[in-house]
Amino acid sequence: MRTGIATVCLSGTLEDKLQAAAHAGFDGIEIFEPDLITSRLSPREVRIRAAELGLSIDLYQPFRDFEGVPPERLERNLRRAEAKFEVMDELGADTILVCSNVSADAIDDDELASRQLRALADRAQAHGIRVAYEALAWGRRVSEYDHAWRIVEAADHPALGVCLDSFHILSRGSSLRAIADISPDKLFFVQLADAPHLIMDVLQWSRHYRCFPGQGGFDLTEFTARVLATGYGGPFSLEVFNDVFRQADPERMAVDARRSLLLLEESVQRPSDAARLAQPAVLAGYAFVELAVEPSSVGETQRLLHAIGFSQTALHRTKPVALWQQREVRVLLNAGAPAGPAITAIAVESSDPSRSAARAEMLLAPILARQRGPGEAELAAVSAPDGTSVFFCRSDQHGGTDQWLDDFEPLGAVAGSELVSVERIDHVGLTQPFDYFDEAVLFYRSILGLAPLESVELAAPHGLVRSRAVTSADGAIRLVLNVSVLAADSDPHGGAQHVAFACSDIFTVARHLHDIGVATLSIPANYYDDLAARYELAPEQLEAMQELGVLYDRSPEGEFLHFYSATLAGRLFFEVVERRGAYAGYGAANAPVRMAAQREPAAATSSA
Numbered sequence: 087m088r089t090g091i092a093t094v095c096l097s098g099t100l101e102d103k104l105q106a107a108a109h110a111g112f113d114g115i116e117i118f119e120p121d122l123i124t125s126r127l128s129p130r131e132v133r134i135r136a137a138e139l140g141l142s143i144d145l146y147q148p149f150r151d152f153e154g155v156p157p158e159r160l161e162r163n164l165r166r167a168e169a170k171f172e173v174m175d176e177l178g179a180d181t182i183l184v185c186s187n188v189s190a191d192a193i194d195d196d197e198l199a200s201r202q203l204r205a206l207a208d209r210a211q212a213h214g215i216r217v218a219y220e221a222l223a224w225g226r227r228v229s230e231y232d233h234a235w236r237i238v239e240a241a242d243h244p245a246l247g248v249c250l251d252s253f254h255i256l257s258r259g260s261s262l263r264a265i266a267d268i269s270p271d272k273l274f275f276v277q278l279a280d281a282p283h284l285i286m287d288v289l290q291w292s293r294h295y296r297c298f299p300g301q302g303g304f305d306l307t308e309f310t311a312r313v314l315a316t317g318y319g320g321p322f323s324l325e326v327f328n329d330v331f332r333q334a335d336p337e338r339m340a341v342d343a344r345r346s347l348l349l350l351e352e353s354v355q356r357p358s359d360a361a362r363l364a365q366p367a368v369l370a371g372y373a374f375v376e377l378a379v380e381p382s383s384v385g386e387t388q389r390l391l392h393a394i395g396f397s398q399t400a401l402h403r404t405k406p407v408a409l410w411q412q413r414e415v416r417v418l419l420n421a422g423a424p425a426g427p428a429i430t431a432i433a434v435e436s437s438d439p440s441r442s443a444a445r446a447e448m449l450l451a452p453i454l455a456r457q458r459g460p461g462e463a464e465l466a467a468v469s470a471p472d473g474t475s476v477f478f479c480r481s482d483q484h485g486g487t488d489q490w491l492d493d494f495e496p497l498g499a500v501a502g503s504e505l506v507s508v509e510r511i512d513h514v515g516l517t518q519p520f521d522y523f524d525e526a527v528l529f530y531r532s533i534l535g536l537a538p539l540e541s542v543e544l545a546a547p548h549g550l551v552r553s554r555a556v557t558s559a560d561g562a563i564r565l566v567l568n569v570s571v572l573a574a575d576s577d578p579h580g581g582a583q584h585v586a587f588a589c590s591d592i593f594t595v596a597r598h599l600h601d602i603g604v605a606t607l608s609i610p611a612n613y614y615d616d617l618a619a620r621y622e623l624a625p626e627q628l629e630a631m632q633e634l635g636v637l638y639d640r641s642p643e644g645e646f647l648h649f650y651s652a653t654l655a656g657r658l659f660f661e662v663v664e665r666r667g668a669y670a671g672y673g674a675a676n677a678p679v680r681m682a683a684q685r686e687p688a689a690a691t692s693s694a
């Protein structure tokens with residue numbers, strides 16, 4: 087699959103964009119005209135720069151409001167086009183995008199549109215240029231791709247074809263069946279963009295909310311498979327207008343964009359490409375979560391871990407890292423961090439850590455070079471966009487090369503709490519920097535083979551928070567990614583991170599904390615009044631929930647009970663959850679209550 091990206095997808099100068107696209111491994115680019123107009127590079131210099139970087143210039147765009155105009159306006163439009171063709175000659179670009187007319191006076195006459203496009207194709211052909219006609223979803227007379235194809239087919243000119251743009255087609259919910267009718271030599275260009283399902287004006291939706299394939303809600307796999315089935319051999323080029331991407335680091339965004347195409351290519355399962363990506367290994371759950379805590383928060387962190395039933399069982403042989411464990415649930419505590427507290431690493435139990443790492447590398451994840459002492463396990467790890475380390479482990483292979491537990495010196499018999507126990511890490515909540523959210527969703531989705539749920543918006547007291555979970559099919563790995571909907575300088579991460587532990591009896595765990603004087607997050611009485619109105623819960627249960635700060639949610643599949651610890655230095659908290667039945671959510675309805683409670687100065691219940 088030949089890949090491309092429109093310069094409009096990336097931030098920076100035209101040079102920045104070209105460089106980022108080349109570094110990420112794209113084959114070609116679309117030059118978005120405003121990016122050329124604002125550049126000090128001449129078209130010829132752009133051509134040279136692109137060639138130096140190994141990029142072809144696959145498209146020049148957009149050329150607007152050309153067809154379906156009163157005949158007396160045709161000559162002026164053709165003159166306008168001539169000027170573009172001269173620029174394209176200098177650029178070395180051989181295809182121009184003509185999008186369907188949006189002006190109010192566009193004439194509803196396919197025959198006229200065909201004739202005028204034919205005249206344009208004649209002029210283009212003299213320059214060795216092809217015209218790719220695209221139906222904009224909000225085109226005045228032509229807004230469907232099959233309509234554009236009928237006009238192009240009727241014009242019957244070798245230099246005139248169509249451009250298919252997934253956004254314009256999927257945003258209208260058009261049937262994809264007519265793609266098969268387009269002959270491959272007339273399919274000049276294909277643009278890909280995903281988008282979240284939104285109900286809004288389609289032009290605004292397109293200009294602000296497009297995203298890379300796999301980040302939104304469109305079925306790009308189906309679309310791409312149908313395009314490939316025509317025999318199309320041209321580029322698949324990303325054309326994404328996104329407010330956040332436009333202001334993010336272009337090098338990072340270009341990698342994210344390229345990753346989206348690698349994943350898409352895998353999903354269409356072309357036999358020739360099948361060998362390229364290593365299949366995701368089976369993930370059995372979390373091996374550990376690593377916390378970095380600055381000295382002033384160490385005591386409080388240890389106290390909380392102990393209260394939840396963990397004991398310090400081992401120390402790393404060479405690093406200031408302690409292993410806290412109960413049953414097979416493990417938390418690494420790095421107590422020497424300069425700042426924090428933070429979740430610095432997550433580790434997943436992989437059936438094949440080296441395959442997991444190979445897949446991640448193919449998907450352009452940076453491989454982490456580890457400093458390793460003599461005899462220490464080699465841990466396969468990659469870096470997530472926000473810097474969180476992601477380790478691939480096997481904890482069940484004693485003596486194996488990836489036996490990371492052997493790097494820890496057991497402390498001997500330790501007194502744990504026998505009363506309380508959690509059974510596994512239920513989920514990890516990673517709050518993302520403002521412009522990393524969609525990228526993070528795609529990163530975890532692709533590298534770990536997780537499926538994203540729909541994103542939800544939660545009303546926090548300090549602004550809206552967007553939240554999206556990515557999970558493995560059996561729920562063994564659940565990650566919740568959060569981000570502030572609007573950037574706030576005071577809170578670049580949009581809130582705290584958390585680790586949620588699953589237990590089978592939330593009241594025993596919560597009661598134990600209460601009894602030993604470890605405060606849980608205090609929940610307002612109004613919440614319980616509302617809960618009583620919404621659900622028929624036994625009064626004793628409600629009373630216990632209120633006393634212990636336990637929250638409640640219900641779905642047709644089951645129930646969810648959970649409570650939160652105090653927040654460490656405003657940055658990190660723990661959650662304990664009990665899932666009943668097949669409840670698959672995270673208590674999103676309760677998140678605003680939690681966030682409001684955490685905002686209070688003394689955000690904890692008075693201890694027992």
Ligand code: MG
Nearest residue numbers: 220251277325
């Ligand atoms: Mg387009």
Ligand code: MG
Nearest residue numbers: 515586661672
């Ligand atoms: Mg949670």
